[in-house]
Amino acid sequence: RHGLQTKLLGRKVIHLNVTGSTNTVARQVAERGVEEGTVVLAETQSHGKGRLGRKWVAKPGSLAMSVILKPAIDPMHASSITLMAAVSVTKALRGAGLEAAIKWPNDVLVNGKKICGILTEMSAETDIVNFIILGIGVNVNNDVPLETATTMKAELSREVDRVKFTQLLLEMLEEDYLTFKEEGFTPILWSWRRYSDTLGRLVEVTYQDEVVTGVAQDVDEDGSLLVKTADGSIRKIVSGDCKHLRG
Ligand code: BTN
Secondary structure, eight states: OTTOOOSSTTSSEEEEEEESOHHHHHHHHHHTOOOTTOEEEEEEESSOBOGGGOBOOBOTTSEEEEEEEOOOOOGGGTHHHHHHHHHHHHHHHHHTTOOEEEETTTEEEETTEEEEEEEEEEEEOSSOEEEEEEEEEEOSSSOOOTTTBOOHHHHHTSOOOHHHHHHHHHHHHHHHHHHHHHHOSHHHHHHHHHHBSSTTSEEEEEETTEEEEEEEEEEOTTSOEEEEOTTSOEEEEOSOEEEEEEO
């Protein structure tokens, strides 16, 4: 906590040694009513949650963090926060010397391998968000199967100062979150496009029971991926699993 240059995020930090899921803890804390920007960190996470019902077990040396946010937005626009977080993580990783890029919607890759996953959960009424739990898992110094995933340590060939990196990440998140609050999603989306590794590529997107193959053209104002298929039509994909096929 010492030296953290933020005003909003991380003013209150709940640091756990072992927990099931920092997202679950953060939700419980948020339901009791806690200040915006509260951060839950865990050294190890036994039942971490991933996207699409997957698991994200956080081993010692990784970063498992959940941030409680209370943006005054329509629940329909909550995915903006997830895309925003991918931008902030990418900036932080680049700040640490890595060539990070975003795979739609919000995986962060280095050298084509996953280094970070983001899972947001929300509590909302019909037209207003009560709170958003922004869950971020980064492979820092932990071991991962290096065929499909990577870590900061593996890419930089040295241990990374996890406290410093966490601070940098919170600073980047705060910068982007303030931009989002003041100027809306458009500037964030431009950053997302700039850092994207998906746009312009041939992709295979699985969503619900369907597989769409085509060239990723753009993301639209709600973060949906626009894919141009072989017949020339544009498909709008709201959420799903994206695979990069080739350059
Ligand atoms: C994914 O890529 O599937 C998303 C993984 C998200 C993992 C993080 S680790 C901190 C937070 N707590 C959780 O239970 N999940 C997120």
